[in-house]
Amino acid sequence: MSAARDLAREPRAFGTARLVIGDDGRRWWSIEAAPSVMLRLRRLFQGSARSGKRIVVADTLEACRDIEWVCERWRLSIEPADYAAERAGRHREAEEAVERILAAGYLPRTFDLAIQPREYQRRAAELALRTRQLLLADDVGLGKTASAICALTDPTARPALVVTLTHLPKQWEAELARFAPGMRVHRIRDGAIYDIAAWGPRRRKRRAGQLEIAGTEPKLPDVIVTSYSKLAKWADVLAPIAKSVVFDEVQELRKHGSNKYEAATQIAQAVDLRVGLSATPIYNYGAEMFNVLEVLAPGALGSWPEFAATWCGSEGADREKAELKDPRAFGAWAREQGFMLRRTRADVGRELPAVTRAAQHVDCDAKPLEEIQGRAAELAKIILAQDQKGFDKMKAGGELDWQLRRATGIAKAPFVADFLRLLVESGERVLCFAWHHAVYDVIEERLKDLGVARYTGEESATQKDAARAAFVDGKARVLLMSLRSGAGLDGLQSVCRTVVFAELDWSPGVHEQCIGRVHRDGQTDPVVAYYLTTDQGSDPIVMDVLGVKRVQVEGLRNPDAEIAAAQQIDPDHIRKLAESFLAKRSDDDA
Template sequence: MARPGQRRTGARRPAPRNQRARRPGDVIALLAGTAREVEAAAQRGRVTPAVRTKFHAVALLLRDERARLRAEANGAEQLKRLDGIAQILATTAVRDTELMALLAEDAVVSDATRSLKREMLRTVGIEPAPEEAPPPPPVATTPERRVVPQSVVTRQLANPFLAPDFDAYAQRPATRSRRLTSWELISPLLNSFERAGSGDSACMALPAPWELRRTSGKELMAHQARLVAAAADGHRTFLLADEPGLGKTAQALLAAEAADAYPLLVVVPNVVKINWAREAGLWTPHRPATVVQGDGDNIDGFADIVVINYEVLDRHVGWLGNFGFRGMVVDEAHFIKNKTSQRSQHVLQIADRIRSRNPRPLLMALTGTPLINDIDDFRAIWQFLGWIDDSKPLGDLMNALEDTGLTPADPGFYAAARQCVIDQGIVRRRKVDVAADIPGRRVADLPVELDGPAGRSIRAAEKDLARRMVEQYERARTSDGIDPELVRRIAKAELKDAAKTTGENVFSMMRRIGQAKSGLAADYAVQLARSAGKVVFFAKHVDVMDAAEALFEKQGVRFASIRGDQTPRARQKNIDAFVDDPDVAIAVCSLTAAGVGLNLQVASNIVLAELSWTDAEQTQAIDRSHRIGQTEPVTAWRIIAAQTIDARIAELIDSKAGLAARALDGSDEEVVPSADVQLEALVALLTDALT
């Protein structure tokens, strides 16, 4: 043992941190662990500024480490590990456009990112080299990225006379403040809905429908026409809270037509954005609609209807407020229930700008679930509609409260106050209330746009499949023009050799489309569950079911899983949970394994996340809910990937449904030949490519 004061012979004093040997393995392990943390946060939908900072720091360190290892002779194995981390970053970035932007070489590096990068290096014992001081920020900075599409600029230059209509302000009713001036009224108004009895109506008085058939040739249901008549009579604010399946989209579009509320702004969730444009083409074909994608580079600035999703609203809020809209519709309005959120603040800001230019705009909040957590969820919606501000009722609502002659201290105030709010424009109908208006069973198509790398990859794969068949056709053709028989032979050969083909085939294409649609379909199922109760979610492939269940779990929605690989006991346990437990909101079912032999009539809404190959299989799935004992009309929401082979197959399935009607029900409907859907899809794809 060494004596006191004597240096121990084999011991070394730790080297200073900046003199320690560089350990690339430690750096790579740190990068891998941090990348996994970011990936997990993105999968949970929690991509906060801190997560983005961490993502960017990992990307920068990975770039530096890759450059260093490429200069070394023995760095091949480490480079493979870095490639794996890069793959994690790339797949994570697909979930968030801001993360994708951080992978660019010229992405701006924030002070927080620089600091975190240096701290991560120090964690593994590497002293970072001194950095040059970043250039000072420009004097004029904005906290958010804002864009103005060029077509909007063109519209503004073409029509600079979008001044406010000041003469119309004389028509706005002044608030007649008297006895209620000193009372706090927002809480009593909210409490008036909590005190209501279960049988009390929550629907304003609506006029009789005066017109059912529209100029578009489509016919409204009676309950839809009554709301349109109210807009035609001059009512301008609506909280339309009808249950899903009762046609809120058509009501909003035609209310705007009746009120001449164009141009019209429609703010929607991403999953229904394309469907809104489609519905506008059906109900108001003379009103051009445009959909804002990303920065809006391709929008029509002269359109009457502008559809935008919540996720990109932040970058467009500036020009939207000054566009001159005379109407605004907010779909799934419970998305703005949190007034502190950015999306809520942007919606309220745009609505205020519209009111400042037009004293009587059409404002409509659409939601089957106006209340999710508690009665306070009403606040943001009421404020969007202009019924209240942060502290008090406004305009017509305040006057109506004054006209009751009551104060919150009077026993009859709460019932009267609730009715005053309802009369401002709350419209709530259930399926059972208007069952005579709607069919007992219907299929509603919901087209969705597959954005991002997944969508581009699917469309590219579809083109490759078509190109391969075109090459085969060109080698075999013997005459000019399109030979239908040769087209069919080529399609049959492609279908026969699908399993042997190294590239994409019709089966792998449909599976990839199902995977790409899974998140959108699951998100829509959550909206339905929160709006109308229990939902049955059907998918063909296990990975689509897995993806949907992961989203349900992330959003705190309880579900039951019914699959083909379950034991009879496990299967029955899940069925019983969905049927008997009111907290189990969604049944996730295999289209093939759960399409028969089940009674799921506790649900009247079905989501078909993937298409079957036959109408019979689709009908069997719908009939799990549409059966004897069902008391409500059943709606099957079929999620269809627009502008892909998915849409073609949906059309073919529908055409074959006529064959079943003729064979089994004696229908006189003209039907197409009974051909295999897979073959007909390939025939259509090849024919279009040749054309």
């Protein structure tokens, strides 16, 4: 009887959590437990790989903390226990640090800069230095660049690498010179790969007509600035020397699998501090956030199947187009973990007058739309046909999108130009966004007497700088800008308060970036954004889709925003475009 009582007192082990290291160095936890425990573990570790009585979970800090709790709850043994305890402790400390830094009343440290950043900018920098991996998604114009420069003053962050859009390296050079004039900055030039450490001193001596000094020790700059377009070429050189990386306009990394994405991943995994900057880190589908954060916080989100099962509802969800089930919940979780920080102007007490958004109807010339009727109908039928291959539908979808949106833009262009003339003649300088070069051509030709400058994908960086200068100096009264070419551009807010969308993008995030070129610090007037639309062509369906896509963006960035439960992002916008086109054509024929 006594032996039976002693046996009953012995703790009962329900299973084991064992660390496994693969041949490629990747780590995961293999958990085996009694069937009753496994049922509950599968609910906790959604998306984990399963094989019989075994669950496989990616080795993240959060997973180690969950495993620690699981093992305490069901008395699983952990192998190795010290490793799991150390990582669980790091997760606990990180959560506490994030909560402390973001708490009201917290006073962040100052940084050794010529211009002392604002309190909220210093707070973001301190969070980045503590977590070593941060997506800073503050509103457009709140000074994310200043926060990044604060972080780069830390000696452990240098040499630092800044990666930005093709037209912004010079702007970064100027901002670094303004805030941190003591930092040595090098902007990577075009052409063949060269020795960055030796380039600067030798180049300056040649310009000064001096002889090379024998024995001069080459020295790396404090900050290296380059563009995403050069990243793949330079990745093998930059990864071993950079200690930190700032990915400006990090929405460029929302699509995985490209050479640009692979190069960014290579560099990010080699450095100790990673910061991403973007007011719109996703353009279309919320799951693009996984791709962005996988670069900034490698492995921290677990595997894609785990992420998809937890946040998208299915471990088999498409990594490019998956929707988040609850964007608000994911946004809150990302902030709690210290992966993302998003503040609005109201949050930091720097509110500007609200943007007035006006949908303005304009007429259109039916001829460009009539010219594509036959081909567009063929493409629409391919998209909607049940017996067509997926590749054929995808190809037809891309062509229909291009054909119909281009024709719609051209059909509206003369009337857009008339609207722009009214604005300019009333004293406004106008920033006009479009997408197709044929649309720019029509507008520029009709307004050439007013002065028109272009800032699109066709111009070189030097030509873009000249266009910006012409607009700021008043030589051009209209600046034509590509919907996706002006992200991050600063300086227009001092001369312009009027934005016109001659064409529409499928993503609301793109429109927000566009408006942010003038709705930012330094703007003293209320900003008005006109969406010029017609009831023909692609405009009606694009406007409809824009309404649902905004749900995914706002839920991530602003978890307190009210979102109608019935609204969901529509991943099938091309099918809707095809259906709308054929329905309209049928009505016209009738």
